[in-house]
Amino acid sequence: MVIKLTNIEYNNELVQKYANLTRTINEEFINIHPIQRGGILTPEAYKALVAYGDGYSLCDNCLKGRIDKIENPPVVEFLKDMANFLNIDDVLLTGAARDSKRIIMGVLAKKYPKRKTVVIDSLAHYTTYLAIEHNNLNVSEVPNSGDSEFKIEASDYEKIINEVIDDDGELPLLVVLTHVDYKYGNYNDPTPIGKICKKFNIPFLLNAAYSAGTLPIDCKNFHIDFISCSGHKSMAASGPIGLLGFKEEFYDDIMNASQIQGNLSAKSFPSKICNVMGCPPVYGAPLITLMASFPTVVKRTQKKYTDEEGKKINYVIDKIKNIKGVQIKGKLPKIHPLTNITTEGFANVAMTHPRKGFFVRDEFKERGIIGMLPGISKEMKFSTYGLTWDQVIHFTNAFLEIAKKYNLI
Amino acid sequence: MVIKLTNIEYNNELVQKYANLTRTINEEFINIHPIQRGGILTPEAYKALVAYGDGYSLCDNCLKGRIDKIENPPVVEFLKDMANFLNIDDVLLTGAARDSKRIIMGVLAKKYPKRKTVVIDSLAHYTTYLAIEHNNLNVSEVPNSGDSEFKIEASDYEKIINEVIDDDGELPLLVVLTHVDYKYGNYNDPTPIGKICKKFNIPFLLNAAYSAGTLPIDCKNFHIDFISCSGHKSMAASGPIGLLGFKEEFYDDIMNASQIQGNLSAKSFPSKICNVMGCPPVYGAPLITLMASFPTVVKRTQKKYTDEEGKKINYVIDKIKNIKGVQIKGKLPKIHPLTNITTEGFANVAMTHPRKGFFVRDEFKERGIIGMLPGISKEMKFSTYGLTWDQVIHFTNAFLEIAKKYNLI
Numbered sequence: 001m002v003i004k005l006t007n008i009e010y011n012n013e014l015v016q017k018y019a020n021l022t023r024t025i026n027e028e029f030i031n032i033h034p035i036q037r038g039g040i041l042t043p044e045a046y047k048a049l050v051a052y053g054d055g056y057s058l059c060d061n062c063l064k065g066r067i068d069k070i071e072n073p074p075v076v077e078f079l080k081d082m083a084n085f086l087n088i089d090d091v092l093l094t095g096a097a098r099d100s101k102r103i104i105m106g107v108l109a110k111k112y113p114k115r116k117t118v119v120i121d122s123l124a125h126y127t128t129y130l131a132i133e134h135n136n137l138n139v140s141e142v143p144n145s146g147d148s149e150f151k152i153e154a155s156d157y158e159k160i161i162n163e164v165i166d167d168d169g170e171l172p173l174l175v176v177l178t179h180v181d182y183k184y185g186n187y188n189d190p191t192p193i194g195k196i197c198k199k200f201n202i203p204f205l206l207n208a209a210y211s212a213g214t215l216p217i218d219c220k221n222f223h224i225d226f227i228s229c230s231g232h233k234s235m236a237a238s239g240p241i242g243l244l245g246f247k248e249e250f251y252d253d254i255m256n257a258s259q260i261q262g263n264l265s266a267k268s269f270p271s272k273i274c275n276v277m278g279c280p281p282v283y284g285a286p287l288i289t290l291m292a293s294f295p296t297v298v299k300r301t302q303k304k305y306t307d308e309e310g311k312k313i314n315y316v317i318d319k320i321k322n323i324k325g326v327q328i329k330g331k332l333p334k335i336h337p338l339t340n341i342t343t344e345g346f347a348n349v350a351m352t353h354p355r356k357g358f359f360v361r362d363e364f365k366e367r368g369i370i371g372m373l374p375g376i377s378k379e380m381k382f383s384t385y386g387l388t389w390d391q392v393i394h395f396t397n398a399f400l401e402i403a404k405k406y407n408l409i
Numbered sequence: 410m411v412i413k414l415t416n417i418e419y420n421n422e423l424v425q426k427y428a429n430l431t432r433t434i435n436e437e438f439i440n441i442h443p444i445q446r447g448g449i450l451t452p453e454a455y456k457a458l459v460a461y462g463d464g465y466s467l468c469d470n471c472l473k474g475r476i477d478k479i480e481n482p483p484v485v486e487f488l489k490d491m492a493n494f495l496n497i498d499d500v501l502l503t504g505a506a507r508d509s510k511r512i513i514m515g516v517l518a519k520k521y522p523k524r525k526t527v528v529i530d531s532l533a534h535y536t537t538y539l540a541i542e543h544n545n546l547n548v549s550e551v552p553n554s555g556d557s558e559f560k561i562e563a564s565d566y567e568k569i570i571n572e573v574i575d576d577d578g579e580l581p582l583l584v585v586l587t588h589v590d591y592k593y594g595n596y597n598d599p600t601p602i603g604k605i606c607k608k609f610n611i612p613f614l615l616n617a618a619y620s621a622g623t624l625p626i627d628c629k630n631f632h633i634d635f636i637s638c639s640g641h642k643s644m645a646a647s648g649p650i651g652l653l654g655f656k657e658e659f660y661d662d663i664m665n666a667s668q669i670q671g672n673l674s675a676k677s678f679p680s681k682i683c684n685v686m687g688c689p690p691v692y693g694a695p696l697i698t699l700m701a702s703f704p705t706v707v708k709r710t711q712k713k714y715t716d717e718e719g720k721k722i723n724y725v726i727d728k729i730k731n732i733k734g735v736q737i738k739g740k741l742p743k744i745h746p747l748t749n750i751t752t753e754g755f756a757n758v759a760m761t762h763p764r765k766g767f768f769v770r771d772e773f774k775e776r777g778i779i780g781m782l783p784g785i786s787k788e789m790k791f792s793t794y795g796l797t798w799d800q801v802i803h804f805t806n807a808f809l810e811i812a813k814k815y816n817l818i
Contacts, residue, residue, distance in 0.1 A: 010708040039464020055448020055641030098686040133669035232464030260542035277507040299419040
């Protein structure tokens with residue numbers, strides 16, 4: 001048999017292109033992009049990353065054909081500890097929080113085929129919408145109060161649930177609350193919404209992609225049925241890795257054992273979980289880094305540490321809020337450090353600046369700060385999560401310096 | 410607002426449990442487990458892994474809201490190079506080969522809702538079955554020749570396709586061939602099966618999880634519509650990362666832009682790909698290590714290197730085939746080094762050995778070789794892929810030594 005050669009050449013040009021993929025920015029710059037702050041590895045995770053870098057590294061010790069049943073390193077124990085940490089009955093590892101949402105909606109759509117609508121807050125992440133679309137469901141949004149607080153009222157959930165019941169003649173399939181939203185970083189208390197869902201007997205999912213790992217979570221107290229979390233977003237894991245926490249009553253739905261059988265071979269795979277295509281897709285680096293960072297995650301979600309993170313962001317806000325044209329969006333004081341501001345003053349400068357809207361990013365970069373979206377001068381999103389006080393002060397001073405330079409103070 | 414503290418303690422015990430997740434085995438031992446050999450990182454990938462370890466590290470440079478549109482590091486160029494390497498029109502990054510299969514079947518089930526059956530070879534990986542189950546489809550297996558070659562005949566594909574047409578009154582939805590199977594490592598030539606699919610006008614998927622990255626691939630010459638590949642299994646990537654290669658005519662089906670719209674907010678996400686929940690789920694380490702290893706992958710799939718890998722495994726087989734009770738399974742000579750043998754001699758020893766079936770693993774481990782399944786003495790699976798000749802000879806000699814110790818030579 002002749003195997004034809006592929007039509008790409010191994011040569012110096014190819015090597016040059018891919019051999020030096022370096023990223024020095026995290027040593028030289030402060031990265032204030034909100035999706036980066038919670039995913040920065042701990043020293044323990046770095047060590048584990050290097051040790052378990054190879055593709056299927058964790059599968060070395062797989063004796064039962066499922067990564068979540070490995071006892072050394074202590075995966076089984078870790079999953080129990082994590083469930084305990086979230087205060088929920090059980091946890092399935094997934095590819096990301098978005099996959100957790102996709103799986104939960106798929107499972108419920110199968111369980112309740114007549115229910116067609118998912119009720120979500122109107123600040124839900126785009127992946128919440130895509131999970132709905134993926135499962136051919138309808139979306140019904142709970143309004144927010146608009147500029148400048150963009151507040152979600154628990155009582156509006158009840159209103160929208162009743163509207164869905166009127167329109168569909170069925171209960172909503174699921175109610176979703178975004179614990180901390182991607183846009184304004186508003187913290188929403190799940191408990192009153194959880195109680196409403198309980199009254200109607202509708203499953204309740206908390207999307208905790210930004211909160212679990214940076215703020216305390218207590219699913220039982222929140223009256224939650226499902227929780228979606230993100231290791232790479234908020235638990236200092238290399239990822240991609242997500243968590244799907246669930247109540248015991250959904251065990252068979254979430255951990256659905258494969259039932260297919262080969263028509264000739266009669267092969268079957270009852271130990272595999274159909275929802276995750278067999279094994280949770282976290283074969284090496286993702287899971288080991290999540291595990292290695294876990295003690296730090298437990299520590300940093302204690303009140304004294306989250307209070308300190310709150311102090312940092314509220315310090316920044318207090319210092320910059322009087323800059324000409326700056327408006328702080330979202331609820332104050334901040335609980336989660338993800339912050340959105342409009343910067344009309346910068347936008348005015350951009351109109352005549354030779355670098356146009358890019359000048360904002362340039363000015364911050366010159367001062368060792370990155371993570372601003374390029375070309376945008378009207379709006380900024382940033383997070384101080386995990387910065388030292390020295391860095392927080394440097395960021396604040398840089399902000400004031402730039403404002404002063406352009407006569408905005 | 411009071412946030413309750415979680416009920417897990419940050420203490421020394423917790424730190425001890427997760428702070429030292431080391432894995433020295435790859436330095437001290439030769440790992441011959443077939444799922445490990447193709448995923449071992451290149452030095453370039455290690456460097457990239459450390460640089461891009463943080464969760465969303467690649468997203469630093471995202472200007473267009475999609476990871477596959479990043480130009481620096483050269484993701485866009487890499488995807489073109491990879492498509493060129495596979496000789497297929499386009500490539501979507503996925504979580505794993507299994508996700509590629511799940512997505513392809515989902516897309517086709519939507520496109521051809523009357524077609525219900527997927528034709529697969531009877532040595533397909535369990536994830537092929539799970540992709541069928543996940544999409545509520547039926548499986549129809551193409552038989553193999555059984556012990557000892559377990560050969561798949563292209564002509565049997567035609568037979569099974571005709572049976573499905575008779576039974577369903579419709580074409581099969583998809584035909585799948587496992588390029589190199591997980592069980593016997595048999596290499597199957599896709600071309601004749603591709604031609605059959607073309608005649609019937611049925612989409613043809615090659616599962617190349619074990620081959621793409623270790624053997625040459627030429628999708629156009631193979632008459633393939635779709636290919637699923639695995640970065641962590643066969644392309645020296647940290648992963649999890651898969652590839653879904655596809656022909657241009659399926660572009661809109663695979664890269665399906667989100668169409669959902671918020672009923673109040675009117676938010677929509679037309680730049681996001683619904684099949685992968687927005688962005689390909691490879692936010693940092695998975696993609697950067699795949700890219701960094703790419704030049705090596707291009708090099709190692711050239712004929713002179715694959716011939717050398719063939720020589721290594723056939724050398725081992727030639728030396729051990731006469732050990733009492735050893736039977737080589739699968740087609741010979743080997744093209745891919747994944748090898749399955751039965752070891753009746755070892756099984757007989759196990760009956761009276763104080764360590765029972767575990768003695769095989771013990772004996773190899775004493776000689777610096779790991780990757781055998783524990784407790785199993787009747788059957789062995791191994792791969793010499795990427796071992797140096799010194800390691801190949803050491804493995805062979807260890808095998809012969811153990812056989813001699815138990816009077817099997």
